[in-house]
Amino acid sequence: MSSTTTATGTIVAATDVSKVYGSADTQVHALRGVSLGVAESEFTAVMGPSGSGKSTLMHCMAGLDRPTSGSITIGGTEITSLRERQLTDLRRDRIGFIFQKFNLLSELTAEDNILLPFSIAGRSPDEEWLKVVIDILGIRPRLGHRPSQLSGGQQQRVAIARALATRPEVVFADEPTGNLDSSSGREVLEFLRRSTGDFGQTIVMVTHDPSAAAAADRVVLLADGRIAGELRRPSRQDVLAALDELSR
Amino acid sequence: MGLGKASLAQIRQRPSRILLTGIAIAIATFFAAGTMLFTDTLRDEFIRSTVSVSEETDAVVDAVEEPWVLTDEQIQRVAAMPGVDQVAPSGSGVSIAIGRNNYVLRTSPVEGPLAMHTVEEGSAPGTDEVLLSRSLAEELDFAIGDQFEVVLYTEADQKTVTATLSGLVRDSPQGSYSVMTSEDTFVDWSETDGFYQLLVAGSQDEGDLVSAIQDDLGTSVLVNSGQQVRDEDMRSAARQADSIFLVLSIFVVIAMLAAAIIVASTYRILLARSRQRTAMLRCIGAHPGQIVRALLVEAVISGGLAGVSGALAAVGAGTAGLAIADLFVTATMPPLTVSVPSLLLCVLAAVLLSVVAAVFPAIKGARIPPVAAMSSAPLADSESRVGRLRTTLGVLLLLGALGLLALGLMMGTNEGQLFVLAVMASGVLLFGAVLAAGPLLVRIMTRLVERPAGAAGGIAGRLAARNTGRAPRRSATTASVFALGVTLVSAVLVGLSSMQAGADEQLRASMPADAMVSDFSNQEEVDGLLDQQLVDDLAAAPGVSAVTPLWETPLDVDYGTDVVEEWVSSVDVPAIPNLTRNIASGDFSEWGQGSVALYQRVADDHGLSVGDTVTVGAEGRTVELTVQAIYRQGGTLGFVSIHPDDLRTLMPDLDPFRLLIAADEAIELDALQQALEATVPIDPNLSLFYPAEEREAFEEIIGNLRLVALGLVGITVIVAMVGVATTLSLSVVERGQEYGLLRALGLRGGRLRSMLTWEGALLGVYATVIGITLGSAYAAMVASALSDVPMMAIPWGQLGAVLVAMIAMALLAALIPARKAARSSPMQALADD
Ligand SMILES: Nc1ncnc2c1ncn2[C@@H]1O[C@H](COP(=O)(O)OP(=O)(O)OP(=O)(O)O)[C@@H](O)[C@H]1O
Numbered sequence A: 001m002s003s004t005t006t007a008t009g010t011i012v013a014a015t016d017v018s019k020v021y022g023s024a025d026t027q028v029h030a031l032r033g034v035s036l037g038v039a040e041s042e043f044t045a046v047m048g049p050s051g052s053g054k055s056t057l058m059h060c061m062a063g064l065d066r067p068t069s070g071s072i073t074i075g076g077t078e079i080t081s082l083r084e085r086q087l088t089d090l091r092r093d094r095i096g097f098i099f100q101k102f103n104l105l106s107e108l109t110a111e112d113n114i115l116l117p118f119s120i121a122g123r124s125p126d127e128e129w130l131k132v133v134i135d136i137l138g139i140r141p142r143l144g145h146r147p148s149q150l151s152g153g154q155q156q157r158v159a160i161a162r163a164l165a166t167r168p169e170v171v172f173a174d175e176p177t178g179n180l181d182s183s184s185g186r187e188v189l190e191f192l193r194r195s196t197g198d199f200g201q202t203i204v205m206v207t208h209d210p211s212a213a214a215a216a217d218r219v220v221l222l223a224d225g226r227i228a229g230e231l232r233r234p235s236r237q238d239v240l241a242a243l244d245e246l247s248r
Numbered sequence B: 001m002g003l004g005k006a007s008l009a010q011i012r013q014r015p016s017r018i019l020l021t022g023i024a025i026a027i028a029t030f031f032a033a034g035t036m037l038f039t040d041t042l043r044d045e046f047i048r049s050t051v052s053v054s055e056e057t058d059a060v061v062d063a064v065e066e067p068w069v070l071t072d073e074q075i076q077r078v079a080a081m082p083g084v085d086q087v088a089p090s091g092s093g094v095s096i097a098i099g100r101n102n103y104v105l106r107t108s109p110v111e112g113p114l115a116m117h118t119v120e121e122g123s124a125p126g127t128d129e130v131l132l133s134r135s136l137a138e139e140l141d142f143a144i145g146d147q148f149e150v151v152l153y154t155e156a157d158q159k160t161v162t163a164t165l166s167g168l169v170r171d172s173p174q175g176s177y178s179v180m181t182s183e184d185t186f187v188d189w190s191e192t193d194g195f196y197q198l199l200v201a202g203s204q205d206e207g208d209l210v211s212a213i214q215d216d217l218g219t220s221v222l223v224n225s226g227q228q229v230r231d232e233d234m235r236s237a238a239r240q241a242d243s244i245f246l247v248l249s250i251f252v253v254i255a256m257l258a259a260a261i262i263v264a265s266t267y268r269i270l271l272a273r274s275r276q277r278t279a280m281l282r283c284i285g286a287h288p289g290q291i292v293r294a295l296l297v298e299a300v301i302s303g304g305l306a307g308v309s310g311a312l313a314a315v316g317a318g319t320a321g322l323a324i325a326d327l328f329v330t331a332t333m334p335p336l337t338v339s340v341p342s343l344l345l346c347v348l349a350a351v352l353l354s355v356v357a358a359v360f361p362a363i364k365g366a367r368i369p370p371v372a373a374m375s376s377a378p379l380a381d382s383e384s385r386v387g388r389l390r391t392t393l394g395v396l397l398l399l400g401a402l403g404l405l406a407l408g409l410m411m412g413t414n415e416g417q418l419f420v421l422a423v424m425a426s427g428v429l430l431f432g433a434v435l436a437a438g439p440l441l442v443r444i445m446t447r448l449v450e451r452p453a454g455a456a457g458g459i460a461g462r463l464a465a466r467n468t469g470r471a472p473r474r475s476a477t478t479a480s481v482f483a484l485g486v487t488l489v490s491a492v493l494v495g496l497s498s499m500q501a502g503a504d505e506q507l508r509a510s511m512p513a514d515a516m517v518s519d520f521s522n523q524e525e526v527d528g529l530l531d532q533q534l535v536d537d538l539a540a541a542p543g544v545s546a547v548t549p550l551w552e553t554p555l556d557v558d559y560g561t562d563v564v565e566e567w568v569s570s571v572d573v574p575a576i577p578n579l580t581r582n583i584a585s586g587d588f589s590e591w592g593q594g595s596v597a598l599y600q601r602v603a604d605d606h607g608l609s610v611g612d613t614v615t616v617g618a619e620g621r622t623v624e625l626t627v628q629a630i631y632r633q634g635g636t637l638g639f640v641s642i643h644p645d646d647l648r649t650l651m652p653d654l655d656p657f658r659l660l661i662a663a664d665e666a667i668e669l670d671a672l673q674q675a676l677e678a679t680v681p682i683d684p685n686l687s688l689f690y691p692a693e694e695r696e697a698f699e700e701i702i703g704n705l706r707l708v709a710l711g712l713v714g715i716t717v718i719v720a721m722v723g724v725a726t727t728l729s730l731s732v733v734e735r736g737q738e739y740g741l742l743r744a745l746g747l748r749g750g751r752l753r754s755m756l757t758w759e760g761a762l763l764g765v766y767a768t769v770i771g772i773t774l775g776s777a778y779a780a781m782v783a784s785a786l787s788d789v790p791m792m793a794i795p796w797g798q799l800g801a802v803l804v805a806m807i808a809m810a811l812l813a814a815l816i817p818a819r820k821a822a823r824s825s826p827m828q829a830l831a832d833d
């Protein structure tokens, strides 16, 4: 159980990660020796064709799934050897999640949804920080509303606030714009951008949408369970071209 | 804290959740609380009516030495003691007869602090006057001021006096069959030397009074404090109430178990629906324990609310019930005893039940992998696989049930108690098997009925069969609880019918004729009251077709192995057809001089069979007899029965003990009764019996018992109905999108309604068929094991009614969900859960 010390500035590090689903003749190699470091305060997007292993990689990095081999560290902690309890605590305290379908609790108000991680942890929030997040996301007037009274974009903003509220070391977002129209999607991406720029929040986002990827600092391309390339601050066209390249 | 806030918010937003999980428990709690209230009230009423001395009685003096009476001098001394307000002797135990009925003569104070009974109407009894309870006066048709003859039995002989009814007292179990009179009349009539008991009320401390009297009167008496006596009485009354409570609590436990199963199933469905939510909570760092705890908070709230409303409803119903009963019943109803600790206990039980029901689904629900929150596809309820574990368990339980049943059958009727236990345990195991293998059975059932349901109900029927089979686990759970209810109902009906049939059979054996006159005067003597004159008079009475005498006397019976003095009966058996039913071996076709018939157990005990020889003797004479028949029921014939000619040889002058009277076919019971009452002299030792009357009385008892038992098991049926309703309702909610799609494809709302109705019907039929089969089979087996004569009466009519009623119940339960389904709109197909 070696805890690999990663280079300064790397928050999440995957080293030679493989993931095999099934057994014997029905084996699927979802990841084949992926190594990837996510730098602090960087907005990283993961892209690739369907079935390339994007989700699998993210699940492994976020401690939701265990790789078949390889190691993953978050903020210096080797997580593949952690017990389920410790993994849960790690997710609670050090990781934020943004879901495609927002996943807000319908019975709670926006505010209570944002505070949910604190309820779970039994901690009180950093009020100052909370104020900043809520104001930046522009959801203060909506705090008393329940999810059913909010638009999709507003719901996702609440979900982002929930993810940022605990000041996690890294936020994982799974197709955060997948369920939104393009203008709400743009807004959401704008917030994610600002949170890296203004607050130094590290974000890893899986997406299919080239425009979404274009909002990221760095785009990692996956194909057939392997890293197939990487773009820095690409434009939408760059992303499209790279994808096109991949599928050829 | 944790997720508690979310739980509370969830309840506040959707109170229907509490309704879904609470209503079954509320009903079970209503029942439990009702049982508590009932037995508490009963206990108080028992205590009220059982306590033999009044609340103000301070000391009870009993004579504990020969001649077992208190002298006048002793009574005077106590009365003169300082601080003594009232003394009154109390006497009881003298047997008297009014007409043909026997009662107990008592005396006890009706005025002052010592009075237990107060005169409700009329006045306290004076010389040769008596008090009767209101219902006894009604039964005897006496009014205040009426005079009537009373036969008194004293040690030496009997005498007749004329009594006047002076007043009426309130009915009480103690007072109902007793006749109260004044002290003087009691002494006069009963010719006693004094009273054995003295009641004392005083104004000084009870303990001091008791010791003062004891010191004064010495060891020939025992002085107890009034409190001691009352406590002892109360203890025995409470024991009675407790044993009733024990029986009732079996049904309460069954209903509560049924509710727990239903509620657990409801939680399972609710949790399956919120898998995405649970996964998200796990994802953002909630521990499984927190999720379980959050659900348990909900369960506590739901159980608590259900418990409180069930308990309150029980109090309301009890109060209303007593008030209504008060209007229609002449006797004064006791007040409802509301014991707060008992009710709190019920609420606590409801909370526990709710928690127990929730905990396993919660643990299972919390086990969902957090990664599930990420998948955007709606999570399928993965229950459609019937686990191999369940099937194995089902088979094992089935084998266990069959094994126990076989064991029980092998032990047979000789081990009555054990047999019943084995059969009941087997029934429990079988229910377990049905519960475990339920999903598989439901699968099979739906596959079998899909075609016929489709033929009968078109697309609605076909879809209903598919839907039922699609979530076999929840369908099976609901159906199993329903089947449990139906099983109980069928068992009650078959059990009671068999009991009735068995009782009828016993009645035929013990009262084989249309009417009987028995002589209960000293049976050891040859001379009795049933002389030839009476036989002739009876034979000549209108409506009487035949009079057959029956003798009974102790004789020396030599079974070959040993000689025993045995009560031997003698009657012309072939003349009474009811006596030749249930013959184990041989027959009465050759019945005549030299014949003997034996009770089966007697024959078995002595290793005798038809053709063997038995010698019977009396006063030096003997006759050698051949066993002609062995009978199973000894109600009339007793252990040994010989021919009247042989009895005459042995005891030429013996008068019959009983006359068996056959009536003309045409005559009504009333007319026969009138003719016999007129012919048979009024003598307390001569009793007239009419089996038809006894049968009617017994039928009434069975009828009441049936109502009570159906009421008790009915609660389980209602809980099961709630289960069907909640399960179907949840299914409707769950399948909203699908219904929308069906609607969009052109299925009319009415079709959806009939689809749900069909689902209810399928569950109902499945449960009812299983329930009736199991209930009837097991009850018939127990019943036949318990009676002397193999007796199982299947009440086909009643079972048919159960079939119809239970399916109707299932349809009723499907009503609300069906209406909801019919309101599905095509828009729901587009809705995104
Ligand atoms: N639980 C699983 N069991 C078996 N195979 C799986 C499982 N999850 C993913 N896979 C397989 O692993 C491979 C990678 O899947 P993954 O979900 O990571 O792809 P993806 O890049 O996220 O695709 P998409 O863009 O369609 O979401 C696929 O071939 C998929 O079929």
Ligand SMILES: [Mg+2]
Binding pocket: A054, A055, A056
């Ligand atoms: Mg994916």
